[in-house]
Amino acid sequence: LRFLVPQSGVLHIKTEFGKLQVSPNEICVIPRGIKYHVALPEGPSRGYILEVYNGHFELPELGPIGANGLANPRDFCYPVAHFEDCLEKYQIFTKYCNQLYVATQEHSPFNVVAWCGNYAPFKYDLAKFNVINTVSFDHPDPSIFTVLTCKSALPGVAIADFVIFPPRWMIAEQTFRPAYYHRNVMAEFMGNLRGQYDAKQQGFLPGGASLHNCMAAHGPDLEAFQQATQVELKPVKTPDTMAFMFETSLALGVSPWALTESGTLQSEYWKVWAGLKSNFTPMKK
Amino acid sequence: LRFLVPQSGVLHIKTEFGKLQVSPNEICVIPRGIKYHVALPEGPSRGYILEVYNGHFELPELGPIGANGLANPRDFCYPVAHFEDCLEKYQIFTKYCNQLYVATQEHSPFNVVAWCGNYAPFKYDLAKFNVINTVSFDHPDPSIFTVLTCKSALPGVAIADFVIFPPRWMIAEQTFRPAYYHRNVMAEFMGNLRGQYDAKQQGFLPGGASLHNCMAAHGPDLEAFQQATQVELKPVKTPDTMAFMFETSLALGVSPWALTESGTLQSEYWKVWAGLKSNFTPMKK
Amino acid sequence: LRFLVPQSGVLHIKTEFGKLQVSPNEICVIPRGIKYHVALPEGPSRGYILEVYNGHFELPELGPIGANGLANPRDFCYPVAHFEDCLEKYQIFTKYCNQLYVATQEHSPFNVVAWCGNYAPFKYDLAKFNVINTVSFDHPDPSIFTVLTCKSALPGVAIADFVIFPPRWMIAEQTFRPAYYHRNVMAEFMGNLRGQYDAKQQGFLPGGASLHNCMAAHGPDLEAFQQATQVELKPVKTPDTMAFMFETSLALGVSPWALTESGTLQSEYWKVWAGLKSNFTPMKK
Amino acid sequence: LRFLVPQSGVLHIKTEFGKLQVSPNEICVIPRGIKYHVALPEGPSRGYILEVYNGHFELPELGPIGANGLANPRDFCYPVAHFEDCLEKYQIFTKYCNQLYVATQEHSPFNVVAWCGNYAPFKYDLAKFNVINTVSFDHPDPSIFTVLTCKSALPGVAIADFVIFPPRWMIAEQTFRPAYYHRNVMAEFMGNLRGQYDAKQQGFLPGGASLHNCMAAHGPDLEAFQQATQVELKPVKTPDTMAFMFETSLALGVSPWALTESGTLQSEYWKVWAGLKSNFTPMKK
């Protein structure tokens, strides 16, 4: 399946199930084997795509959060059937067993007159996410920001989670508010859709991405650390921002193009942590 | 089992597993069949007791809340073994099949020199609860305040939940912040341990209790409604308060003593909703 | 909850969630605690009501039947919100802990302007049931006719199943086609909505009912037995008929009214089996 | 494990657990690691073998089909112990980690005098399958023809299903009776054991096979389409036929031998759909 996260530029997606208009701050999931076509009515688009070879994205079990919270089922939009009754030449590109194939046909593949069922593409507007978090102290796991999850057969181990960091109130008291320094058995691929991410306010531009693979240590940069440890902890509304994370139990590879050819790798990225010092003062005995 | 919620006065509880000092704002659970004795070192105590004939109280599965949040396992306190090596006359009161029995013995029942296992009494300080709630909009289900749950054999249907309303930040925007008007298939028995409960600020005194049985409609009183609909929705820290709820899928009966003999029934309780009016203005066509 | 099965006469049901028109050959389920009012626009109605104190009716897991078959989810109809903005006197009757109560209020309880969620009344047209059965030999269990099931906490043990015997092709070869003679650990309450039931073609009139409680032996009457053992087994379409069964793991009591006062008890019902004889011829050795 | 489906010629299979005679229209499953020898007493045999590296084949949960239907447990035949008390030279061929090995020993491996347990080879006669299907309308999923399933760790996702299309009555009304046009996330490998398959009556000979891998669209050929849309829908007993499907969630590769060297590939297979035309007439507005 394809999980599309446009960062700039509107997508007009035609699928066998109908049409979807997907704008930045929305996401779109297209199941495996479904034919689709993307047009860019307003010019170039840029964004992120996650491809998963197995399973389905679904809403997480909410547990004590109860019947409402996080992404609500009623906010997911499915297309209505739309058909083209035309005889034109179409090229169909297919990825199968990691190879690309192309076929030609003389009529539109978008000729479905009606449909029912639940194996269909959908979109979701991230602004409708009901953000839940601490209203007392501590920094909960980012799983509390899960929009959709693609489960593996092992309970608690996701093939992939889609997690967002939307505008929200931060009010935790007597706490280090940004994400603590950590290692994660899951790989964290982050992207920024809009504004500044609170754990790295400089250098993580919209359209950029960071990757911390399995057990790679990371956390706030020096600047974020200093601010979080010195600021007075009043209620603060984050500015208009939207970062996200694809979190996966599989190790993610990076293409040679991304590592070298693209010229976009931030080779000095590690320096954002360089100035962090030991702040530990052991007790005198 | 007995679930003790003292509201005033310290309890010195001696059990077969050791001693527990339980103060107001703490709770204590004593499993079925465990002998215990309660002393009141500072004078009279007052509070609430829930008796459950089946099952165990356990922490809820946290779901997307993740590894930390709500009540943390490390904050539950178990006694260390304590023994009395004395030969005195003891009376043992037992409740069995809804009858009380008494037996006499010539030595202390509190003679356990060491123990291991997990069927033991414990206490928990409600101030250590990591409160989670919306940091955006809407009013989540009170299940998000669950401290402990006693599950039935039907998934999602608790024999009893213990839920608290502790001090916390309320920041929900574009929302009616108090509990919405509702009917609940579970019975809601509420008590107030300290301060004012935000959906009923007058007349719900510490030590008091309210009961809304299965499908009895309820919600904020007139005063709370008016305030919630007129106040500007800035971040607000609730004052020092602690209300709680025993929520159960069983219908709760009320004893004749509570209904009449005690003289404490608020027979005019229903009037707190009496002034609520229809605020609905249908659209003109 | 109430499970309504009208046999004659249309029901106009007003609920807090909106209006439902329920005709014979349709069923209607109203969840616990939901206020409703039934009008009879075409005169008297007659039918069957099942009251369940716990759980919910849901579609059975289809197993190998796959994604389609039996009752399809898309055929269940839920009301849209409907409100009455009037100030009239209403009497609300409530059944609670097996007692009836009445309350009076000065405005309509049917004042819900909009709703979302899944705890709502619904109706279903039995003609839309996709009947599955043998297309080879043998007589499958009546569970294959399950429309809705209300599960208990024990897998495989239903609090109640709603099962129908709709018009269908009977083609089983080399088989005794009617239900075989059996005892059932579940109680079988049958009703007839229309036409003739194939295992008892005489004396089981529309609007009538039969009850075979836990482990009461039963099966086709003499006439049905004779026909089934003598007729040539060609494909046969059952005539226009609709019988149903409430099957429950609980023993069903019968009211004194039904047993005596109503005068409708068929006291000679047992005679339909009286003529059945042993057809067994042991092999000579 | 090996799943054997002979299409012509009897198999005399000697295993460590005893002997099995497997004829066409029967299937045989030999668990992993069990030594066996196949003799062909009546001359050459031809058929299909599925090899699965993990899991076991088991009967599907029947769901609402109830206690009887599809393949009945009592119809599976296990061998009784049989031993050879001889000292002869034997060659044992083993496939391990996708390599073939051979070992030599001086006595028969078929020397088991008695056994108990449930890890044993078995056979099943496909004629004993109790075929279930619609007796009203629509075309159920082929899962309704499942004989045996080999589950993966993901509920609902089989490593492999064995599905048959046996003689049966087809009586669906107001319906397109053959399999509808579809794409399937599982790969469909079909074989024909006897007679004509109803969705492709020409060109799919006994002993032949077709493969529609993951998401490859397929359905009835032109001839089957024309017949199904024009014929009067009376009850029809399929002629003597037996096609089957290995359906798997894994993509199936095809060997170079099958693709080219064997000379048996039907390179014009796609033409059976070539004449299908759009039959859609949009409504005038």
Add this chain to the structure above:
Amino acid sequence: LRFLVPQSGVLHIKTEFGKLQVSPNEICVIPRGIKYHVALPEGPSRGYILEVYNGHFELPELGPIGANGLANPRDFCYPVAHFEDCLEKYQIFTKYCNQLYVATQEHSPFNVVAWCGNYAPFKYDLAKFNVINTVSFDHPDPSIFTVLTCKSALPGVAIADFVIFPPRWMIAEQTFRPAYYHRNVMAEFMGNLRGQYDAKQQGFLPGGASLHNCMAAHGPDLEAFQQATQVELKPVKTPDTMAFMFETSLALGVSPWALTESGTLQSEYWKVWAGLKSNFTPMKK
């Protein structure tokens, strides 16, 4: 269902499924609703009957014990069909909703010529139980002696377990070998079939019974305690003995007949513990 445990005298049990001869040291389970008749060919019989109103007895999941151990499935004996082709008068006694009913019929109820399925009576010889226990130290829970269990809907909470104490080697070292002093949330009904029970060697005669209801403390009597604490712990084979326990999560009532009328109550039973003294010597500090 009826769970029969004869202690003396052979039972000839005729059931609708065939005949079972059940001798002391064997047990027999007859499912609910199955007609049966018991003859006593060798004169009076004596024993124990457990009646369960719900569920089925099944083998426990063995966990790490693996594929063999405790009661093996192959040792359970089911009857073959047996019929009586006679016309005689029969009285059928039925217990329904705790009332006894009697019906008369003119032919034998034992007229089943053949049967298949798994809802049938069976017997088991307790001598075939593969006893598992510690071969190092400590005294495992008596659940390790479980022959059959009747599960409730709550995992780990049985409606009833049937547990036996058969002949076995006792080799635990550095241990108090008899059952430790304990209270049990389940009720323990014990019977003795043969020989001496090791935790109470005097006064617990074959045919006798003891009952320790929920949370009633108990353990070895004075004599057993003294022997167990003074004897050298060499491997010891228990003598020929067979005690058993019905253990249930429900409280068991005792009939007035058993308490008084029968004259068999051991009113001085408590005295077996009377001589037990405190053996505790606190450490000097």
Add this chain to the structure above:
Amino acid sequence: LRFLVPQSGVLHIKTEFGKLQVSPNEICVIPRGIKYHVALPEGPSRGYILEVYNGHFELPELGPIGANGLANPRDFCYPVAHFEDCLEKYQIFTKYCNQLYVATQEHSPFNVVAWCGNYAPFKYDLAKFNVINTVSFDHPDPSIFTVLTCKSALPGVAIADFVIFPPRWMIAEQTFRPAYYHRNVMAEFMGNLRGQYDAKQQGFLPGGASLHNCMAAHGPDLEAFQQATQVELKPVKTPDTMAFMFETSLALGVSPWALTESGTLQSEYWKVWAGLKSNFTPMKK
């Protein structure tokens, strides 16, 4: 994760969670991604390491064994936090996607001042294992010796089990006491920590290892067979011994070094079974 089984020589293991001293007859598990350093205070060490790329080791569900038995939770030892507040050069070796990497840093990685949670290294003393086995007859599955298991997503199929053969009483009567001759769908890697293993008393030295991969037949050698079939079956305490098994559902490869370069392969190992003869004497008819 790393599962360490030292056979000779003490390990001083420094981890991010604190220090562990692990001696022969103890095992240690270090979770994935945790930095650690091993010192050998008493000179060279030798032992076994299992590396698992997925999952966690946990205690097996005990089933009827009950609340106590096998490895008890309270006997697992976790380190307390220990930190080094020093600025020295450290090299960190990491294995990632089957490659080794090294990084250099200027301060100690062992600088954790306090921790809570359950993802931490631990050790366990094998002498504390409560050995359970038959006290009657037969030879139970080695699963009864399971210390820890690492589950896969398929119930009953472990990624790896750690199983031990500790000192214990063997008392099975009328039985072949050693492991019977068998093939196993799981690979069995055995090591010997101390003394003689009872199914191969010669040639399986402490520090040695044997591997029987999936379905490779094996069992006692000639000497063990002869002794077990001729000795009188009295209770026998095994001598001081400790062998273990890593049992896995995955096939284990052997490195070229182990096969040839090390010079330690026992190329004549197969000869220990060479003298075994057929002892079968068929019945005369």
